[in-house]
Amino acid sequence: MRIAVDAMGGDNAPYETVKGAVLAAQQFPDSEIILVGDESAVRRELSSYRATPKNIVINHAPEVVGMEDPATYSIRQKTNSSITRSVELVAKGGADAVVSAGHTGAAVAAATLHLRTLKGVRRPGIAAAMPTKHGVCLIIDIGANIACKPIHLFQYGVMATVYSKYVFGITNPRIGLLNIGEEDAKGNDLAKETFALLSNSQVNFMGNVEGREIFDGKADIVVCDGFVGNVLVKFAEGLAMSLLSTIKSEAMKSFQAKIGLYLCKPAFQTLKAKMDFAEYGGVPLLGVNGSCIISHGRSDSRAIRNAIRVALQLTQNKVNEQIISELEKTDALTASTT
Amino acid sequence: MRIAVDAMGGDNAPYETVKGAVLAAQQFPDSEIILVGDESAVRRELSSYRATPKNIVINHAPEVVGMEDPATYSIRQKTNSSITRSVELVAKGGADAVVSAGHTGAAVAAATLHLRTLKGVRRPGIAAAMPTKHGVCLIIDIGANIACKPIHLFQYGVMATVYSKYVFGITNPRIGLLNIGEEDAKGNDLAKETFALLSNSQVNFMGNVEGREIFDGKADIVVCDGFVGNVLVKFAEGLAMSLLSTIKSEAMKSFQAKIGLYLCKPAFQTLKAKMDFAEYGGVPLLGVNGSCIISHGRSDSRAIRNAIRVALQLTQNKVNEQIISELEKTDALTASTT
Numbered sequence: 001m002r003i004a005v006d007a008m009g010g011d012n013a014p015y016e017t018v019k020g021a022v023l024a025a026q027q028f029p030d031s032e033i034i035l036v037g038d039e040s041a042v043r044r045e046l047s048s049y050r051a052t053p054k055n056i057v058i059n060h061a062p063e064v065v066g067m068e069d070p071a072t073y074s075i076r077q078k079t080n081s082s083i084t085r086s087v088e089l090v091a092k093g094g095a096d097a098v099v100s101a102g103h104t105g106a107a108v109a110a111a112t113l114h115l116r117t118l119k120g121v122r123r124p125g126i127a128a129a130m131p132t133k134h135g136v137c138l139i140i141d142i143g144a145n146i147a148c149k150p151i152h153l154f155q156y157g158v159m160a161t162v163y164s165k166y167v168f169g170i171t172n173p174r175i176g177l178l179n180i181g182e183e184d185a186k187g188n189d190l191a192k193e194t195f196a197l198l199s200n201s202q203v204n205f206m207g208n209v210e211g212r213e214i215f216d217g218k219a220d221i222v223v224c225d226g227f228v229g230n231v232l233v234k235f236a237e238g239l240a241m242s243l244l245s246t247i248k249s250e251a252m253k254s255f256q257a258k259i260g261l262y263l264c265k266p267a268f269q270t271l272k273a274k275m276d277f278a279e280y281g282g283v284p285l286l287g288v289n290g291s292c293i294i295s296h297g298r299s300d301s302r303a304i305r306n307a308i309r310v311a312l313q314l315t316q317n318k319v320n321e322q323i324i325s326e327l328e329k330t331d332a333l334t335a336s337t338t
Numbered sequence: 339m340r341i342a343v344d345a346m347g348g349d350n351a352p353y354e355t356v357k358g359a360v361l362a363a364q365q366f367p368d369s370e371i372i373l374v375g376d377e378s379a380v381r382r383e384l385s386s387y388r389a390t391p392k393n394i395v396i397n398h399a400p401e402v403v404g405m406e407d408p409a410t411y412s413i414r415q416k417t418n419s420s421i422t423r424s425v426e427l428v429a430k431g432g433a434d435a436v437v438s439a440g441h442t443g444a445a446v447a448a449a450t451l452h453l454r455t456l457k458g459v460r461r462p463g464i465a466a467a468m469p470t471k472h473g474v475c476l477i478i479d480i481g482a483n484i485a486c487k488p489i490h491l492f493q494y495g496v497m498a499t500v501y502s503k504y505v506f507g508i509t510n511p512r513i514g515l516l517n518i519g520e521e522d523a524k525g526n527d528l529a530k531e532t533f534a535l536l537s538n539s540q541v542n543f544m545g546n547v548e549g550r551e552i553f554d555g556k557a558d559i560v561v562c563d564g565f566v567g568n569v570l571v572k573f574a575e576g577l578a579m580s581l582l583s584t585i586k587s588e589a590m591k592s593f594q595a596k597i598g599l600y601l602c603k604p605a606f607q608t609l610k611a612k613m614d615f616a617e618y619g620g621v622p623l624l625g626v627n628g629s630c631i632i633s634h635g636r637s638d639s640r641a642i643r644n645a646i647r648v649a650l651q652l653t654q655n656k657v658n659e660q661i662i663s664e665l666e667k668t669d670a671l672t673a674s675t676t
Contacts, residue, residue, distance in 0.1 A: 146518065147527070180481060180484065180564075180565060189485070211570065211572030211575075212573060212579075214576060227518060227529075231516060231517075231548075231549045231562075234550040235552065235570060235573065235574070236549075239574055241550075242470075242553035243609065246608070251604075256601050257601055257602050257604055259598070260601025261602055263598025265598075267595050268585065271588065
């Protein structure tokens with residue numbers, strides 16, 4: 001397996017991306033890690049290691065997409081950027097998967113343009129894992145598609161089922177629809193029509209899920225419009241940080257509580273580990289013809305290594321082939337729906 | 339001032355609603371609290387107090403809207419319910435404001451039907467206060483209107499500005515638009531069109547706000563579609579509870595951490611108080627011709643008392659008159675927009 005890593009993407013690139021690639025190369029000696037980016041910058045990073053693992057190669061890309069670049073501009077103007085080149089490698093058969101911690105919009109645009117969608121897929125979607133009481137819940141879409149139609153959400157349910165099965169090992173994942181109430185008839189037009197589509201299909205649909213129920217582990221997969229999903233995951237990050245910093249700053253006000261906080265440290269560390277995006281490594285862009293993992297902009301080497309692990313899992317388990325076959329089964333139902 | 343309280347609304351009604359009304363009657367002796375509900379049930383509750391405050395009166399309503407009743411059914415079939423009767427009291431001039439901890443959908447439907455919208459208002463919206471680093475942020479709408487148009491969001495900004503000014507005492511509240519990025523051109527059609535409307539007006543618009551920025555106190559008011567807002571506030575509740583219960587259960591695993599948790603208690607209590615919906619009492623349904631406060635279904639007596647306080651503030655400060663006048667000022671701009 002050959003994984004293309006966008007060496008220049010992310011807040012801490014190329015330092016952390018190269019470090020993560022080295023870690024992954026050591027952990028997965030049978031795979032090849034292709035560092036795509038400015039060759040001299042990548043070589044400089046690699047020179048700080050005693051020996052570059054033999055399964056690391058460099059693929060030069062002179063340009064970098066900045067976080068401030070609009071996604072469409074980055075695709076049209078910066079055709080030699082590390083993200084575009086990484087995706088092109090996959091498109092042309094030079095790599096099996098791509099990992100990028102850079103500009104999410106640019107990665108989605110490049111992947112959609114160069115890889116195209118999988119057979120039968122209407123729109124690609126990003127699936128993010130959120131920790132729950134009993135494990136994780138996949139939220140799809142979290143920002144690839146902000147004008148979702150019912151058929152898109154339906155397909156997200158099918159795609160995430162395959163991903164959940166082969167990457168998280170969940171046998172028969174339960175799909176929920178993010179909604180504003182539990183009752184069947186609740187929600188806006190998108191929710192109501194998606195409810196009907198999911199109910200009348202053979203997928204494992206368990207009904208509407210409200211925001212607060214995600215954490216109870218009521219569903220293994222929650223489908224929603226990319227606008228809502230994006231707002232939600234960013235909100236979760238902000239709220240979690242805000243809660244923890246309030247506890248910390250309040251505890252700092254008294255000597256007794258300061259000691260208490262110190263004694264509680266293991267509990268906070270478990271919580272932190274549970275919420276740690278680096279654990280999951282990155283989120284897959286499902287539905288494109290190639291494996292594409294998008295990592296958090298603040299990814300460190302561990303997150304990059306884990307993202308490479310997820311990319312390998314996606315590829316080795318032939319998740320895309322499974323998606324095509326699952327979608328074919330639902331074709332009869334969805335053919336009549338736009 | 340006369341405040342109608344839906345005595346039968348809420349998970350702990352009529353025990354907590356009556357208790358809250360008694361507390362409010364004592365705290366605000368110049369106001370009259372009208373307990374609307376099953377007379378014998380209300381009398382039974384009142385009989386447990388040494389003396390019923392003189393400024394409490396009962397208004398009999400034989401029916402109760404159940405949490406499982408669809409909103410429209412409750413309005414059409416249960417015309418003698420405590421919520422409908424409470425709202426009718428306001429509509430007919432028998433009360434200045436209404437407080438209900440019952441079925442939110444039924445309260446919104448009854449208020450919209452019987453009170454009608456304020457002059458110039460297209461759609462009523464519910465504004466909820468969310469704690470931030472520096473104070474609170476009003477999120478509007480959180481579920482009254484799940485098919486928002488740009489003009490609705492624009493008006494929510496104007497209405498929340500007036501509310502924020504007169505209830506929270508914020509001189510010139512900053513309005514933000516909930517979006518998936520900071521840049522002007524981000525978002526779905528609703529977000530883009532609302533951005534243009536807010537930018538071209540005289541309101542204090544500070545641009546897009548992402549989910550994580552709400553807690554930084556970047557904006558005093560955040561406008562969003564009711565579907566997104568509803569999902570968000572329920573999600574916040576679930577996430578906060580999940581984080582705290584994880585810390586607790588993890589800390590219980592070791593003796594040392596258990597002691598630590600005990601010593602940290604004041605910090606957790608401050609956090610809990612900050613997040614406590616009962617502090618804010620309830621959320622206003624802005625834009626109806628009358629003051630309507632919707633309280634959390636799990637409201638205790640303190641929440642009900644605080645909701646009555648908010649209802650009094652709304653009425654005494656003539657928030658509705660201010661909203662009409664502020665909307666008139668923006669009429670020239672919005673007349674061309676549907």
